[in-house]
Every structure is written in C-alpha cells, then in structure tokens.
Amino acid sequence: MTDTSATEEAGPEDTGKALVLFMPSGQRGYFPVGTPVIGLYATSNPARTGPYLSRDLTVNRYEEAVRQYIGKDSAELRWGARVRHPDAMQLITIDDVKGKIDEFMAKN
Numbered sequence: 001m002t003d004t005s006a007t008e009e010a011g012p013e014d015t016g017k018a019l020v021l022f023m024p025s026g027q028r029g030y031f032p033v034g035t036p037v038i039g040l041y042a043t044s045n046p047a048r049t050g051p052y053l054s055r056d057l058t059v060n061r062y063e064e065a066v067r068q069y070i071g072k073d074s075a076e077l078r079w080g081a082r083v084r085h086p087d088a089m090q091l092i093t094i095d096d097v098k099g100k101i102d103e104f105m106a107k108n
Helices: 005-009 062-070 094-107
Strands: 020-022 037-041
Touching: 037 094
Parallel strands: 020 037
Antiparallel strands: none
16 A cells, blocks of 8 residues: 555645756746756757756756767867757656656655
C-alpha cells in the first residue's frame, strides 16, 4: 500500500510552489521571477542560454551532442555554437528529467 497523503498535502496548489519544464526553442516563456525552471539543453550551451536562477536543475547534454554530431569538443567551437542535428534532443532521457524533478521536490 502506498501512502499518498504527503503527495496530496504538498501539491503546488497548497504550497504556492511551481516548477517549469523549459526547452529553448527561440520562443521564451514568461514566468514570475524566481520560478524554478528545468532547462533541457542539447542543441545550445546552457552556460550561454540557460536559466540563470535554476542552473542546478538544468539537464545538460550539450557536450555529448557536440561530440556525437559535430565530432569536436565544445572548447574547439566558437562561443554560441549550436548543434543543428534533428536527433540532438533525443540525448535527453526521461530519467534525466525525472531526476531533476525529484531533486526539486526533495528540496521543496
């Protein structure tokens, strides 16, 4: 039997907490300042474009994408270089995202 009382009592509607899942796509969402963001990055460098208040929640597969799809180390690329491969975001797994959600929930 699973105890669901903690989940029911600690929902966002009860605590006022929110969490945003964000993938850079050229269109920026607008959220209240301080809203935690899980950023998903494989095609761009989160050091350049990532959420500045939630770096710890960022899923970063940029280095792996650069190696796999460009065949170089990111240090060899110009600042701001992007990985323009249609499969690059596939490097981010469900487990990556779930891990960041779990990390957020454990702290809040």
